[in-house]
Structure formats: C-alpha cells, structure tokens
Amino acid sequence: MSPAWSYAGRVETFGETTTTAAPPVAELHLHIEGTLQPELIFALAERNGIELPYADLNELRAKYEFTDLQSFLDLYYANMAVLRTEEDFADMTRAYLARAAAGGVRHVEVMMDPQAHVSRGVPLETCVNGVASALATSAEEFGVSTLLIAAFLRDLSEESALEVLEHLIALEAPIAGIGLDSAEVGNPPSKFERLYRRAAEAGLHRIAHAGEEGPAAYITEALDLLGVERIDHGIRCMDDPAVVERLVAEQVPLTVCPLSNVRLRAVDTLADHPLPAMLAAGLNVSVNSDDPAYFGGYVDDNFEQLVAIHGFSVAQRATLAANSIRSSFADEARKGELLEAVAEWVRGAGE
Numbered sequence: 001m002s003p004a005w006s007y008a009g010r011v012e013t014f015g016e017t018t019t020t021a022a023p024p025v026a027e028l029h030l031h032i033e034g035t036l037q038p039e040l041i042f043a044l045a046e047r048n049g050i051e052l053p054y055a056d057l058n059e060l061r062a063k064y065e066f067t068d069l070q071s072f073l074d075l076y077y078a079n080m081a082v083l084r085t086e087e088d089f090a091d092m093t094r095a096y097l098a099r100a101a102a103g104g105v106r107h108v109e110v111m112m113d114p115q116a117h118v119s120r121g122v123p124l125e126t127c128v129n130g131v132a133s134a135l136a137t138s139a140e141e142f143g144v145s146t147l148l149i150a151a152f153l154r155d156l157s158e159e160s161a162l163e164v165l166e167h168l169i170a171l172e173a174p175i176a177g178i179g180l181d182s183a184e185v186g187n188p189p190s191k192f193e194r195l196y197r198r199a200a201e202a203g204l205h206r207i208a209h210a211g212e213e214g215p216a217a218y219i220t221e222a223l224d225l226l227g228v229e230r231i232d233h234g235i236r237c238m239d240d241p242a243v244v245e246r247l248v249a250e251q252v253p254l255t256v257c258p259l260s261n262v263r264l265r266a267v268d269t270l271a272d273h274p275l276p277a278m279l280a281a282g283l284n285v286s287v288n289s290d291d292p293a294y295f296g297g298y299v300d301d302n303f304e305q306l307v308a309i310h311g312f313s314v315a316q317r318a319t320l321a322a323n324s325i326r327s328s329f330a331d332e333a334r335k336g337e338l339l340e341a342v343a344e345w346v347r348g349a350g351e
Ligand code: HPA
Pocket: 031, 034, 069, 076, 181, 182, 183, 209, 212, 260, 290, 291
C-alpha cells in the first residue's frame, strides 16, 4: 500500500545556511493509534471489508473539531475499528516512522493502547506483533531508533490493566515500559498503584499522563504513588508553584504537546500556551506530537508553529531537543549520538 501521507520539506534560512525549523529530536509522547491518518482509515476499511460510518474523507475530516479530551477520545477509539491484522498495525506504524523521520525524529518511544484492541476482539499478539515488527526494522529503514510502551486506559479498572500486563509479560512482549492514558479527570494515578508496582517488579520503565486536563495534584500522585520517571503533558503544574518548584528541582521530564493542547482546548491558542514560561522556569520540557493525525501536525509542525508564534530561537529549540534525548530511555551511546546531531544542527543554523 502506498503511504497515505506526504511531506512538504519546509525549510528556514539563517544567513548563508539553510536548516529545518525542527532540530533532531527524540519523540517521547506519541500514541501510535493517533497516527492513523484519514486516508489510511479508508484504505484499511476497504482492505478489511469494513463499512465506515462516513461517506467520504471530507465527512470524516469534519469530525476533527474537538471540545475537550473526551470528544477526541470518542473518535480516536471509533477509528481503531479498521485495525484488524498485524499488517494493519505494521502499515500504520511504518507510515508514522517515515513521516516522523522526514521531520527530524531520530528516536521514538511509541505508546500503544492494547486494551483498546483486546476489548474489540483483536488478539494481544496481533497488535503487539504488528507494531513491534515495524519498529524492529525502523533503525535500518528510517534511521529512527525505537522503544515500545504499553499504555493502560485509566477509565477502565486496575484489574483489567493488570490482566493485560500479566499477559504481555507472559508473552515476553518487547515492551520497555508502561504508561497511563485516556480520560484523566476522575481517574487519578492512585487508582493504579498495584499496576505500577507490578511493572516495577518486572523491570519496566514507568510513565503516566498527568496534568493534561487533571489538576497539578495528579502530577504529584504519579510521582509519589506510581514512581513514574516522566510525566506526559504536565502543563497544569503551572497552576501550583510548589509543584513547579519540585519538578524543577528533580528535573522531572514533562513531555509537552502544544498542538494537542490547543486542539483539545486545554489552552485557548498557541499564543497562550505555557511552554515558554515552562522553559523559562527551568522545567525539563520537550516537544511532542501526541496524536499527529488528529491534532494538526507532527513534531516538526509543532516546532514550526512555536517558531512562528513564540519566536523560539535556535538555542531554545536545541534545549528542547536535548531535553528530549536526555529524558529518553535510549542507551547512553545512542543519547551521545543524538546530542551530537543536535550540536551539528545548531552549527548548521549559524546562530
Ligand atoms: O492526549 C491524550 N490524552 C489522554 N489519552 C490519550 N490517548 C491518546 N491521546 C491521548
């Protein structure tokens, strides 16, 4: 199947040299199911003989107007119905990797939502093997190193999450860690203490969404009760100076997703986004796409708009890139290579 994306190869010019707006980065906050582009949804529906509730691409695209996280999640879960076979998961993953690589991503820690597939009758092996098979050839094919993270749906029970985690462990699934996503408010980190304890016992990395729509207190809970190594989003920390102070002191990585926050109305506009203030406060922030097929762009699009709206300098962009690399779970040798690539990008930018 031909890829359902295209890349315009946008560049900026600095004096004599030309460089891309986005530095080489590690993408640390990416839901693979959120990379499913409308064209691929139609292609997979046809391949699998599935009738979509939309007459055409335009009717589907008209649904991409969100009022909050839940309004997005409803469409995100509905569209997953087209993912049935290993090949479907692999094609979706490969399309993301190709597009991300073209936009500067050099390392990615891909989240997937196994419960969203198992609950509609897709075997765990099918979704894991499909995504993992595309990740396995990514370094060679796209120059992008990869890790896989199983994310659990916080609006489901802890028992459901534990059952799937045990199954993943029994299958020796190639996962590096676990995450926590879906509807945040009313589903605090404290609901998943046993899950995170089990993941730690199994030697898995631990991350969690917190402070996207939920309060700053959820960030503290995720750190203290779940022992997470990174916080996904975390923007609501800005409501509580004591939480900011702690996050700065401990240099807890926050994987921020500016375009996502605008599309889900966590912030009104990109001009109102707290990322510049977060950087200025000394927080360990990075830039990520979250669900690029739904939120209007990949990592490079996020950087491009941050430059356009906030005038982020080469030095600021290099800091964001270095933060992403240092906060990744890549090995030290890979981190060193990627940090060198950032330094090279800065030299090319001539600032
Ligand atoms: O932005 C998100 N937030 C919470 N859950 C999610 N699942 C996919 N994307 C998201």
